[in-house]
Amino acid sequence: MKTGFVGGGHMGRALIAALRRSGVDAQSLFVAEPNTDLRTALATDFGVHASSDAKEFAGDVDCLVLAVKPQDMAAVLAPLRAHLERSQPLVISIAAGLSTSQLQHWCGPRARIVRAMPNRPASLGAGATGLYADPSVSRTDRERAERVLSPAGMTVWVDDERLMDVVTALSGSGPAYFFRLAEALADAAVAHGLDRDAASKLAAATLHGAGLMAATGESMSRLRDSVTSKGGTTAAALDAFSRANLDHIVEQAVAAAIERGRALSRQQDNNGG
Ligand SMILES: NC(=O)c1ccc[n+]([C@@H]2O[C@H](COP(=O)([O-])OP(=O)(O)OC[C@H]3O[C@@H](n4cnc5c(N)ncnc54)[C@H](OP(=O)(O)O)[C@@H]3O)[C@@H](O)[C@H]2O)c1
Structure with a gap:
């Protein structure tokens, strides 16, 4: 499974670190990060493909993890939307607060969205992640999301999206x-x-x-x-x-x-x- 990360800041890096520690092949991991120092460190430390623009891989991955600040999400997704609509990767957002319907609005109506709220101990494999997906998301997609997040530590699914704000306030923060x-x-x-x-x-x-x-x-x-x-x-x-x-x-x-x-x-x- 090819997994791309949009944003290689604190959390993007932590999740990539967890995936690499668990043995996931660096060749299957892609990250877009505008900050040159962060990007170089990601490529050097983990051997992943690192670029400045997610357009380079957004249309070619099975799963795209959105790891940018909530305030930046709409602007970050606007230029990616056509790629996402064409290739329909599973989209995992780790952004605090942003709802499935907001993400769908930016990614396109057919987007399959999983929301995840991990935390920083993820980089050590000692994280805690809350997950939510609406009932239309298949079991296979849920399992894919687990494969991306579980190397970071334990996972818990919630069945009411409003509880993601509570998970954020508990384990995210x-x-x-x-x-x-x-x-x-x-x-x-x-x-x-x-x-x-x-x-x-x-x-x-x-x-x-x-x-x-x-x-x-x-x-x-x-x-x-x-x-x-x-x-x-x-x-x-x-x-x-x-x-x-x-x-x-x-x-x-x-x-x-x-x-x-x-x-x-x-x-x-x-x-x-
Ligand atoms: N930090 C936590 O403990 C934590 C825990 C759970 C969830 N989260 C969620 O995780 C998300 C990221 O948080 P963070 O703490 O990792 O923030 P962060 O360190 O600021 O990382 C976000 C990165 O995304 C980059 N970025 C901005 N525009 C981009 C674009 N168009 N393409 C690719 N990358 C872009 C930013 O670069 P610039 O700085 O140059 O703009 C920054 O390096 C947030 O939505 C937050 O709610 C965070």
């Missing part, structure tokens, strides 16, 4: 939340006298270790119980989180991310997309 918490932890330790280097290393290693424990599949509450002794130091810290209403803060953060995804989508409609 999620790595940043854990990094932010690790930063706050390190800052707090520095405020209490630990040197910056030691604090940063301990926070990062703790995040990594907790992530490995979480990957065992045990429930979060059981894992938390297993590291919290009654009346101990961890319990005191967790009580402080509760008093500050951590759940409410997180709920607000997720709601803000969901709303941002919807706003990005509306913005494209308002721009006449």
Whole structure:
């Protein structure tokens, strides 16, 4: 299967890295990226065909992954539309917010669209991807989409497109939340006298270790119980989180991310997309 990527920025690169790590042949991978440095690095690091213009391969791939910013999507697809209408590749969009109907509007009415929301740990094969396709998309196409995304990590299908904004707010944006918490932890330790280097290393290693424990599949509450002794130091810290209403803060953060995804989508409609 030939797979092309439109956009070789952070996520395009992460998904290509995952495909190459899983053994996919470089000759079957194509990427268009206008930034010369990024493009050269993609060709050098992964051996893939890298060009500045997706028109060079859009009409010749089985699957086209759209990995550009949502705000750029309409302009990026306009010159590709004739190629897509002629060759009808499976189109996988990883753009936050953009709906199947918007993508179909830009790619053509017969386009087969799968929406995917991966995240950055994809480059290490430790990603999490939510997938959605409307019922008209065949099982074969869904399996093709899985073949592109599953080297990046676990995948979950949702059957209601509106939930893609929720997936985006949870796992798409999620790595940043854990990094932010690790930063706050390190800052707090520095405020209490630990040197910056030691604090940063301990926070990062703790995040990594907790992530490995979480990957065992045990429930979060059981894992938390297993590291919290009654009346101990961890319990005191967790009580402080509760008093500050951590759940409410997180709920607000997720709601803000969901709303941002919807706003990005509306913005494209308002721009006449
Ligand atoms: N970052 C994440 O963690 C994450 C997670 C899940 C999903 N996503 C989604 O993934 C998409 C890409 O995000 P990103 O973080 O990878 O953004 P990014 O780093 O800005 O990558 C997008 C790349 O596309 C390039 N581009 C612009 N116009 C192009 C064209 N006509 N043809 C080919 N390439 C073109 C951009 O080049 P210029 O910079 O020169 O314009 C840029 O290098 C977004 O839609 C985002 O919603 C991101």
